[in-house]
Amino acid sequence: MSLIDIRNLSKSFVTRGRSPLFAIEGLNLSIENGEFCCLLGPSGCGKSTVLTMLAGFEQPTGGELLLAGRPIAAPGRDRAVVFQGDDSLYSWLTALENVEFGLKIQNVPKAERRERALKYIDMVGLMRAKDRYPSELSGGMKQRIQIARALVGEPKILLMDEPLGALDAQTREVMQFELRRIWEQTGTSVVFITHDIDESIILGTRIAVMTAGPSAHLREQFDVTLGDDRSRTNPEYTRLYERIHTIVREEVEKSRRADLR
Numbered sequence: 001m002s003l004i005d006i007r008n009l010s011k012s013f014v015t016r017g018r019s020p021l022f023a024i025e026g027l028n029l030s031i032e033n034g035e036f037c038c039l040l041g042p043s044g045c046g047k048s049t050v051l052t053m054l055a056g057f058e059q060p061t062g063g064e065l066l067l068a069g070r071p072i073a074a075p076g077r078d079r080a081v082v083f084q085g086d087d088s089l090y091s092w093l094t095a096l097e098n099v100e101f102g103l104k105i106q107n108v109p110k111a112e113r114r115e116r117a118l119k120y121i122d123m124v125g126l127m128r129a130k131d132r133y134p135s136e137l138s139g140g141m142k143q144r145i146q147i148a149r150a151l152v153g154e155p156k157i158l159l160m161d162e163p164l165g166a167l168d169a170q171t172r173e174v175m176q177f178e179l180r181r182i183w184e185q186t187g188t189s190v191v192f193i194t195h196d197i198d199e200s201i202i203l204g205t206r207i208a209v210m211t212a213g214p215s216a217h218l219r220e221q222f223d224v225t226l227g228d229d230r231s232r233t234n235p236e237y238t239r240l241y242e243r244i245h246t247i248v249r250e251e252v253e254k255s256r257r258a259d260l261r
């Protein structure tokens with residue numbers, strides 16, 4: 001049994017006055033315990049929809065979505081989520097208090113929760129901004145606080161939807177390094193959506209590419225077997241990049257043609 005089993009999954013949306021939209025149809029994907037699975041695919045194909053269902057905020061309209069063999073019925077503490085473009089920090093709490101908040105709800109003693117929150121604030125490089133309120137933080141800083149908030153609960157599964165998308169190139173590189181380190185140290189399982197093929201190769205143990213929507217499903221998946229040398233000078237890296245790039249480009253092109261129809 002895999003940690004996550006997505007079996008023949010479908011999701012349609014019914015919007016008043018329009019015919020139903022079959023966003024996902026016949027998606028199959030298994031994610032093993034401890035994997036770092038990156039999900040790629042054209043814009044609008046349904047990546048966020050899959051993540052939202054894994055988080056338990058939406059239900060499939062067909063097929064199965066199993067977590068350790070059981071259907072995902074609701075959100076749970078075992079899964080932490082960083083949503084796409086998330087701006088859900090509490091405006092009346094400082095950065096530090098925002099990171100601490102989930103631990104407070106779980107009745108973690110004050111000294112311990114402060115220590116843990118500071119550790120993750122430090123990890124995302126925001127010690128100097130820890131006492132600022134969200135309105136006093138830049139977009140990238142807010143995004144990093146959101147990541148710290150997801151990490152601090154040390155969840156079994158991390159669900160992240162383009163979490164580094166809003167960051168400048170240098171911070172992004174540092175955060176990629178940190179995420180990979182956290183993943184190695186904690187043994188957490190990660191589902192990570194990105195549009196950046198390099199990012200998926202640097203971070204992933206597996207890369208799953210979705211087809212263009214509607215009725216999106218799995219196009220192909222790749223095991224990343226590069227070991228620690230994940231640099232462009234490694235010929236295997238370039239080979240993998242080219243293979244993924246080719247199919248992503250094909251799917252993006254299909255999606256563009258569908259838009260023109």
Ligand SMILES: Nc1ncnc2c1ncn2[C@@H]1O[C@H](COP(=O)(O)OP(=O)(O)OP(=O)(O)O)[C@@H](O)[C@H]1O
Pocket residue numbers: 013014015021023041042043044045046047048049050084213
């Ligand atoms: N609540 C909803 N109601 C109706 N349609 C929806 C809803 N949520 C998503 N969709 C549609 O489902 C499809 C998949 O959307 P989704 O946000 O999952 O795509 P995505 O792959 O995450 O795209 P991006 O890369 O741009 O973030 C799109 O056609 C979108 O318009």
Ligand SMILES: [Mg+2]
Pocket residue numbers: 047048049084161
């Ligand atoms: Mg999305």
